[in-house]
Amino acid sequence: MTADTLSAILVSGIVLGSGYALMASGLSLVWTTLGIFNFAHGVLMTLGAYVAWTVSDSAGLNLGLAAGIAVTVAALIGVGILIERVIVRPFYSNRDILLITVMTTLAAMIFLQKGIQLLWGARLKQLQPLVAGNVRILNTTISAQETLVIVVAPLLLGALWLFLSRTRIGRGIRAVGQNPDAARLIGINVSQLFIVTFALSAVLAGLTGVLLGSVRLLTPEFGSDPLVKALIIVIFGGLGSLAGTIAAAYLMGLVEAALTFFIGIYWTPSMIFLMLIIVLLVRPQGLLGKVVR
Amino acid sequence: MIAALLVPMVVHDTYIRHLFIIAFIYGVVAASWDVTLGYGGIFNFAHVSFFGIGVYATGLTAKLLGLDPWLAMLFGGVAASAAAVIVAVPVVRLQGVYVVLVTFAFSQLVLQLVISQSQVTGGTQGMVRVPTLWLPGYNFLRDYKFGYYYVALGLLVITTICLRWLVRSNFGLSIKALRDSEDYAVSRGIPIAWQRLKALVASAFFPGVAGGLYAVYLRVASPEIFDFSTSSLILSMVLVGGISSIYGPIVAAFLLTFLSEGLANINNFAEGRFMVVAAAMVIVLLFFPKGLASALPTHFAKKSPGKASAPATRLERV
Numbered sequence: 001m002t003a004d005t006l007s008a009i010l011v012s013g014i015v016l017g018s019g020y021a022l023m024a025s026g027l028s029l030v031w032t033t034l035g036i037f038n039f040a041h042g043v044l045m046t047l048g049a050y051v052a053w054t055v056s057d058s059a060g061l062n063l064g065l066a067a068g069i070a071v072t073v074a075a076l077i078g079v080g081i082l083i084e085r086v087i088v089r090p091f092y093s094n095r096d097i098l099l100i101t102v103m104t105t106l107a108a109m110i111f112l113q114k115g116i117q118l119l120w121g122a123r124l125k126q127l128q129p130l131v132a133g134n135v136r137i138l139n140t141t142i143s144a145q146e147t148l149v150i151v152v153a154p155l156l157l158g159a160l161w162l163f164l165s166r167t168r169i170g171r172g173i174r175a176v177g178q179n180p181d182a183a184r185l186i187g188i189n190v191s192q193l194f195i196v197t198f199a200l201s202a203v204l205a206g207l208t209g210v211l212l213g214s215v216r217l218l219t220p221e222f223g224s225d226p227l228v229k230a231l232i233i234v235i236f237g238g239l240g241s242l243a244g245t246i247a248a249a250y251l252m253g254l255v256e257a258a259l260t261f262f263i264g265i266y267w268t269p270s271m272i273f274l275m276l277i278i279v280l281l282v283r284p285q286g287l288l289g290k291v292v293r
Numbered sequence: 294m295i296a297a298l299l300v301p302m303v304v305h306d307t308y309i310r311h312l313f314i315i316a317f318i319y320g321v322v323a324a325s326w327d328v329t330l331g332y333g334g335i336f337n338f339a340h341v342s343f344f345g346i347g348v349y350a351t352g353l354t355a356k357l358l359g360l361d362p363w364l365a366m367l368f369g370g371v372a373a374s375a376a377a378v379i380v381a382v383p384v385v386r387l388q389g390v391y392v393v394l395v396t397f398a399f400s401q402l403v404l405q406l407v408i409s410q411s412q413v414t415g416g417t418q419g420m421v422r423v424p425t426l427w428l429p430g431y432n433f434l435r436d437y438k439f440g441y442y443y444v445a446l447g448l449l450v451i452t453t454i455c456l457r458w459l460v461r462s463n464f465g466l467s468i469k470a471l472r473d474s475e476d477y478a479v480s481r482g483i484p485i486a487w488q489r490l491k492a493l494v495a496s497a498f499f500p501g502v503a504g505g506l507y508a509v510y511l512r513v514a515s516p517e518i519f520d521f522s523t524s525s526l527i528l529s530m531v532l533v534g535g536i537s538s539i540y541g542p543i544v545a546a547f548l549l550t551f552l553s554e555g556l557a558n559i560n561n562f563a564e565g566r567f568m569v570v571a572a573a574m575v576i577v578l579l580f581f582p583k584g585l586a587s588a589l590p591t592h593f594a595k596k597s598p599g600k601a602s603a604p605a606t607r608l609e610r611v
Contacts, residue, residue, distance in 0.1 A: 037390065087575055098390055099336055103528060104578060107571040110525045114564040114571075224521070228401055235394055266409035273402035280395050281383050 017253025042227025048206025080202025334472030347504020366505030373501025419515030535584020
């Protein structure tokens with residue numbers, strides 16, 4: 001393996017990993033705080049990209065990308081709250097909440113995905129890149145938009161970490177994640193924080209959609225593949241650990257880039273799922289996880 | 294039952310007959326899913342991929358190896374059961390959310406294998422021109438779906454009888470016991486891993502054969518079978534019909550097949566029907582957690598007090 005191949009694998013792995021890290025952190029946040037897996041997370045990413053496209057594209061409202069991003073954030077806060085209210089909240093007291101919400105969020109995913117197809121049609125769309133041109137890193141040329149993904153993802157994740165560790169609401173969310181009963185006893189409004197968590201996670205998914213919507217083509221299934229990868233990453237990283245999730249996301253990006261290079265694009269997804277099953281068998285708590293919930 | 298036998302005599306429209314055939318096939322898949330999901334309490338997310346494995350196993354053996362389509366259908370069932378053994382190895386050792394995730398990953402693995410082996414399976418395009426069923430002196434293609442109707446009905450009847458027998462046998466009682474109180478059941482000597490493995494393998498056989506019938510009937514095998522939409526459609530049949538009842542999912546399979554096909558005929562609403570089905574699933578979970586069967590008038594329940602008072606629908610042991 002030459003130095004050039006190595007750097008090509010590194011760069012494309014980091015591009016992939018950045019996208020995965022954004023997706024998986026939102027999923028992980030909801031899992032840690034509410035104890036549910038949100039299967040609609042991927043379609044929220046699709047929705048974000050489509051809303052941004054409609055507002056910003058010249059074939060849509062043509063208001064520019066800044067307006068697109070603003071409307072996307074607002075729309076996803078709304079959808080996140082709606083999902084929490086309608087299909088998660090009613091089952092909080094149910095002992096089977098985890099399984100019921102697998103089914104309800106799956107239903108929400110189908111509902112939104114087919115809704116997107118009805119509203120926007122199946123025709124491929126693409127967001128305008130925020131930045132044009134190509135950039136050369138480590139002897140590998142990638143588009144400037146991909147570089148933007150590499151730069152923005154750690155910034156957003158850093159902001160998320162600051163929010164969770166420095167602000168009152170963020171600390172509340174972590175407290176609820178650690179022990180909802182104790183959090184309630186010391187006067188934290190748990191149900192309010194559930195809504196904030198869900199909205200925050202939805203916004204993260206939507207922003208991922210905006211970032212990746214100009215790198216890839218938009219289809220109603222745009223978010224399915226990242227969702228599946230994010231699920232795997234959350235498990236690899238160990239359930240309930242944001243740092244583990246992010247580390248696993250980048251690791252996964254690198255592994256995927258390396259596998260694509262060595263065994264080809266067709267075998268890579270199968271190998272990744274096989275790896276997941278093996279990891280779950282040997283270390284159900286995840287590669288980096290310590291505590292089993 | 295007699296009414297079902299007479300339907301093709303009264304209904305001559307091939308499209309309506311087609312809907313019946315599809316409903317029979319979905320009924321088989323939904324009812325057998327209930328064995329692991331409802332009775333076993335194993336949150337098995339791979340059930341629809343057993344159906345898909347049946348579709349592809351039958352399609353491949355019938356088309357490429359020239360196996361007789363009747364035998365190929367049976368092979369579909371065997372292949373699905375073999376796949377269930379593979380799924381069961383991790384599943385019997387794991388608990389809770391990990392069962393969901395492993396079975397989910399397994400179905401993605403199968404989908405990826407089907408797509409990646411495009412020279413054999415046709416990849417995302419699917420496989421076409423699967424050989425049809427064949428009897429001496431009888432043509433299944435030119436009888437306005439008359440023959441397929443009875444084959445599908447026969448499969449549903451056989452499946453229902455087998456599943457009823459299965460869940461009422463000692464084996465069925467033991468998997469229910471594992472669902473309701475795992476620790477107690479294990480302490481009474483029920484081998485948990487072995488019983489779960491048997492439940493998965495037994496319940497995978499029927500969707501495998503149904504998948505085989507689906508392949509020889511529609512003459513195509515396409516990867517859309519592994520799609521989330523198919524899973525949620527059949528999952529909603531199980532939930533709407535009420536879990537832990539073999540008949541409930543079958544009735545719901547009819548309701549939802551005809552409902553979703555009826556909606557598909559509305560202009561530009563072919564995709565929208567999945568939205569209606571998804572919404573129906575959430576509404577049923579919200580208001581009738583035990584399935585629509587529990588919403589029937591109470592005098593209906595009084596006729597069979599034993600059934601009505603049974604602690605039917607619990608999903609906890611997963």
